[in-house]
Amino acid sequence: SAVISQKPSRDICQRGTSLTIQCQVDSQVTMMFWYRQQPGQSLTLIATANQGSEATYESGFVIDKFPISRPNLTFSTLTVSNMSPEDSSIYLCSVVGGVPDTQYFGPGTRLTVL
Amino acid sequence: QKEVEQNSGPLSVPEGAIASLNCTYSDRGSQSFFWYRQYSGKSPELIMFIYSNGDKEDGRFTAQLNKASQYVSLLIRDSQPSDSATYLCAVERFTGTASKLTFGTGTRLQVTL
Numbered sequence: 011s012a013v014i015s016q017k018p019s020r021d022i023c024q025r026g027t028s029l030t031i032q033c034q035v036d037s038q039v040t041m042m043f044w045y046r047q048q049p050g051q052s053l054t055l056i057a058t059a060n061q062g063s064e065a066t067y068e069s070g071f072v073i074d075k076f077p078i079s080r081p082n083l084t085f086s087t088l089t090v091s092n093m094s095p096e097d098s099s100i101y102l103c104s105v106v107g108g109v110p111d112t113q114y115f116g117p118g119t120r121l122t123v124l
Numbered sequence: 125q126k127e128v129e130q131n132s133g134p135l136s137v138p139e140g141a142i143a144s145l146n147c148t149y150s151d152r153g154s155q156s157f158f159w160y161r162q163y164s165g166k167s168p169e170l171i172m173f174i175y176s177n178g179d180k181e182d183g184r185f186t187a188q189l190n191k192a193s194q195y196v197s198l199l200i201r202d203s204q205p206s207d208s209a210t211y212l213c214a215v216e217r218f219t220g221t222a223s224k225l226t227f228g229t230g231t232r233l234q235v236t237l
Contacts, residue, residue, distance in 0.1 A: 011170075041222075052212060052229040053168070058222060066222070102167055110175075112158065113214075113225055115167040 012037050012107045014116035022122045023093055030089045031119045033103035038083035041106035043113070044076070048099045059086040059103075093123045127151060128215050130228035138236050143200040145231050147213030150194065156216035156223075157189055157196045162230065163209045172198060203235045 013036040023029050033042065042059040057078055058066040065078035080086045090097050103116045129148045137143045145159075156175050160168035174180045174187040174196065186199040196215075200207055210230040216223050 052227040054227075055224060100167075110156075110173075111223075112170055112173055114170060115160075118167045 011112075011114045012039060012105055014103065014105060014114065016101075016103060016116040016119050018119060019117065020120040020122075022124060024124055025094055027093055028089055028091045029093065029121060030087050031101055031103075031121075033086045033088070033116055035084045035105055037107075039105040039107055040083070042080060042086050043104045044078060044086070044088045045102045045104060045115075046099045047102060047118075053102065056088070056101075059088075090121065093121075095123045097121065098123045126228075127226045128213055128228035130211075130213050130231045132229055133232040134234045135231055136234045136236055137203050139203060139205060141203050143203045143207065143233055143235070145198040145200075145211050145213075145233065147196045147198075147215075147228055148194055149196070149213075149215045149226075151215065151217055151226075152191075152194065154194075154215045154217050157187070158214040158216065158225070159185075159187060159198045160212040160214060160227075161207075161209045162212055168212055200233075203233075205235045205237060208233055208235045 015034045017032045044056040045053045047053050055068050056071045059078050059080040061080045077089045100118045100120050102118045104113045159172040161171050162168045172187040174189045180187045184201045188197045210232045212230045213228040214225045
C-alpha cells in the first residue's frame with residue numbers, strides 16, 4: 011500500500027483563523043479523499059479531491075469552509091477556514107490503492123480550536 | 125435508520141476467546157465491505173475486506189457476509205490484548221463515476237487478561 015504522510019500532525023488554533031493540512035503520497039494515486047473524525051465519532055467524508063478540477067463535496071460541507079487543492083497525483087491540501095471550536099477534530103486523508111481497490115488512511119491531523 | 129450500524133460496545137472478551145463484531149447496513153446496493161481497526165489516537169488500519177456472501181479467512185480474522193440479511197461480521201479468534209481497539213465497519217457503494225465508503229460508529233473491543 012502507498013505511504014501517506016500528513017502535516018501538521020497536530021495543531022492548536024485560535025477561533026477565526028485558518029489552517030491548511032497537507033497530504034503527501036509516495037506514489038501516484040487517482041483517488042484521494044478527506045475525512046473528519048470528531049471526538050468519539052466515526053469518520054465522515056468531507057470531499058473527494060479531484061486532480062485538475064474542483065473537489066466534490068459531500069452534503070453539509072462547502073468549498074468556502076473547506077477549500078481543497080489537488081495540484082498533482084501525489085499531493086493534496088485541505089484548509090479549514092474561519093475555525094470555531096466545533097471544527098476541533100481529526101482530519102484524515104485517504105487514497106485508493108492496491109488490488110482490489112481499497113482505501114488507506116494517512117496518520118491524521120489532530121486539530122484543536124480554542 | 126443509520127446507513128451502517130454497529131454496537132458501540134465496549135465488547136469485553138477474555139484473552140484467547142473469540143470476539144464477534146457485527147455490522148448491519150441499509151443500502152442493498154452496497155457492494156464491498158471493509159473492516160478497519162483503529163487504536164486510540166491512531167488512524168484506521170484496514171484488516172479485512174469481503175465482496176461475496178460467505179466467509180473469508182485471514183489468519184485469526186474471519187469476515188462473514190450475508191447480503192440477503194444486510195449483515196457483515198468480523199470474528200477474531202484467539203483474541204489478544206493487542207486486539208483491543210475500535211473496529212470500524214465500512215460499506216462501499218458505487219455511484220456511477222465514483223465509489224464512496226460509509227463508516228459505522230465502531231465497536232470498541234477490550235481483550236482482558
